[in-house]
Amino acid sequence: MGLQLLRVWLLLFLFGLVAIVGGGGVNVGDFNIWPMPKSVTNGHRKLYMALDFQLITEGTNYSDASGILKEAFTTMVDVVQMDYALDANFSALHPSVVLKGLQVLISSPNDQLQYGIDESYKLLVPSPYKPDFAHLEAQTVYGALHGLQTFSQLCHFNSATSRIEVLMVPWTIIDQPRFSYRGLLIDTSRHYQPLPMIKKVIDSMVYAKLNVLHWHIVDTQSFPLEIPSYPKLWDGAYSFSERYTFAEAAEIVSYAQRRGINVLAEIDVPGHALSWGRGYPSLWPSKNCQQPLDVSSEFTFKVIDGILSDFSKIFKFKFVHLGGDEVDTSCWMSTPHIMNWLRKHGMNESEAYQYFVLRAQKIALSHGYEIVNWEETFNNFGSKLSRKTVVHNWLGGGVAEKVVAAGLRCIVSNQDKWYLDHLDTTWQQFYMNEPLTNITNTEQQKLVIGGEVCMWGETVDGSDIEQTIWPRAAAAAERLWTTYNKLARDPKQVTRRLAHFRCLLNQRGIAAAPLAGPGRGAPQEPGSCYSQ
Numbered sequence: 001m002g003l004q005l006l007r008v009w010l011l012l013f014l015f016g017l018v019a020i021v022g023g024g025g026v027n028v029g030d031f032n033i034w035p036m037p038k039s040v041t042n043g044h045r046k047l048y049m050a051l052d053f054q055l056i057t058e059g060t061n062y063s064d065a066s067g068i069l070k071e072a073f074t075t076m077v078d079v080v081q082m083d084y085a086l087d088a089n090f091s092a093l094h095p096s097v098v099l100k101g102l103q104v105l106i107s108s109p110n111d112q113l114q115y116g117i118d119e120s121y122k123l124l125v126p127s128p129y130k131p132d133f134a135h136l137e138a139q140t141v142y143g144a145l146h147g148l149q150t151f152s153q154l155c156h157f158n159s160a161t162s163r164i165e166v167l168m169v170p171w172t173i174i175d176q177p178r179f180s181y182r183g184l185l186i187d188t189s190r191h192y193q194p195l196p197m198i199k200k201v202i203d204s205m206v207y208a209k210l211n212v213l214h215w216h217i218v219d220t221q222s223f224p225l226e227i228p229s230y231p232k233l234w235d236g237a238y239s240f241s242e243r244y245t246f247a248e249a250a251e252i253v254s255y256a257q258r259r260g261i262n263v264l265a266e267i268d269v270p271g272h273a274l275s276w277g278r279g280y281p282s283l284w285p286s287k288n289c290q291q292p293l294d295v296s297s298e299f300t301f302k303v304i305d306g307i308l309s310d311f312s313k314i315f316k317f318k319f320v321h322l323g324g325d326e327v328d329t330s331c332w333m334s335t336p337h338i339m340n341w342l343r344k345h346g347m348n349e350s351e352a353y354q355y356f357v358l359r360a361q362k363i364a365l366s367h368g369y370e371i372v373n374w375e376e377t378f379n380n381f382g383s384k385l386s387r388k389t390v391v392h393n394w395l396g397g398g399v400a401e402k403v404v405a406a407g408l409r410c411i412v413s414n415q416d417k418w419y420l421d422h423l424d425t426t427w428q429q430f431y432m433n434e435p436l437t438n439i440t441n442t443e444q445q446k447l448v449i450g451g452e453v454c455m456w457g458e459t460v461d462g463s464d465i466e467q468t469i470w471p472r473a474a475a476a477a478e479r480l481w482t483t484y485n486k487l488a489r490d491p492k493q494v495t496r497r498l499a500h501f502r503c504l505l506n507q508r509g510i511a512a513a514p515l516a517g518p519g520r521g522a523p524q525e526p527g528s529c530y531s532q
């Protein structure tokens, strides 16, 4: 009898050990949710996810006519179950340890995705009301989508039993984001990103609860997007196959929206616009001095109006980004017809830059947009900007502080910390970059609507974009999601949890790079994913 008991204990001990190792560093009393929720309590029991895990929505106010919830649920279950060999015999399990599904209650019938919607949720596993189900409540379907992501991170495949386990129940998770704008920039001008790659980036953003894809569509090098009003603009694409049709752009927006992600479209004017003139050379100051866009020509503003008119049909986010950075006016000053125009209008070069930006702002406003502009516009003529401007910081720290003191809104992307193309910037630096640095007034704090990490495209294409974005974007995602007092003061406190999230991304088919070393690095030595 004694020996029997010892054997049983030994077995349990070994099994526990296997569970800890096999579960990928899931230690008792410690969990791996990324980004960290606002409030979490958990226990130490284990449930098993039924093979036919069900969604039930009785009692909800949300009809899901668009199928957003159903699709997100099915995708989540697929991501959790993957291609694992789930052939365990469930009839051997006591019914009380099998989780049959998830009940979702959503208060708002509306699924219009817009800036500032309620993204909160509450997740209880198991449900106190229906113990063989988990319970998810949210104001909006988009809050519920975040809850699904969190739920997916509580589930683990156990290769010894061939079952999906929900460890450490009961869970009570109450969550909401700290900032309403949590962005990632992609740049499709320096390199074209194929449509499936953009969709994959969107999928991966969902895992980290980022909610804005800032699409820097066009720049000096190429103009890859079809603009129906001015069909020769995409003559500036690298090739016929490196283009997005208008319908494909609409498809990207819809794909993102259904996952709770807004698309912020950018046309950067008047600098960074050389490629526009390949189809319409009169947008250039001259054939051999090709940017900024010709400020003296009415045609320039007609084209901007045409683009923004077309944009307003598919880019339904409240904001459009009009760039306005790094404007080198020397082509204006060396082109006779522009110099004459300036003289006639009594403008010098900096006044012409201001005139251009403000006129483009008025066009955007006339199409119902609020505006995002890079910080140089604020630095040069901040008091002249429309009050509907959000200033996008990039040059360095300390800018948000000045912007909000002037009563304008700000997005933080200081390049020394949040530029993903700066490969030397470590995930720890991404994690510690605080958008509200030196802003103590609570009214001013509210004007910082969030932040964004920027994946400039000079050295990324489909071959390396994922590993340049991840895991560092995830570090910023936690900073933007998690309530201030729950953020780690020392990145060492989150290393293990971030490593786990990085491995989760790999398991889900996202090529996230190891934590060790600089951005986009390869593993440095043999070893477990969790120790790289």
Ligand SMILES: *[C@@H]1O[C@H](CO)[C@@H](O)[C@H](O)[C@H]1NC(C)=O
Pocket: 089, 090, 091, 092
């Ligand atoms: C599953 O387990 C039950 C109870 O242990 C057993 O009766 C049944 O035959 C098993 N089914 C299969 C397919 O192995």
Ligand SMILES: *[C@@H]1O[C@H](CO)[C@@H](O)[C@H](O)[C@H]1NC(C)=O
Pocket: 059, 060, 061, 105, 106, 107, 108
């Ligand atoms: C549905 O809407 C009604 C009326 O606004 C509200 O009283 C009820 O609590 C809502 N149900 C849920 C599940 O939020």
Ligand SMILES: *[C@@H]1O[C@H](CO)[C@@H](O)[C@H](O)[C@H]1NC(C)=O
Pocket: 348, 349, 350, 351
């Ligand atoms: C342009 O004119 C403004 C207003 O007269 C002046 O403040 C500014 O210094 C001038 N800029 C340049 C580059 O000459």
Ligand SMILES: *[C@@H]1O[C@H](CO)[C@@H](O)[C@H](O)[C@H]1NC(C)=O
Pocket: 397, 398, 399, 437, 438
């Ligand atoms: C915040 O203020 C401190 C003290 O004035 C200063 O040293 C620091 O550089 C400021 N940080 C930023 C990002 O401006």
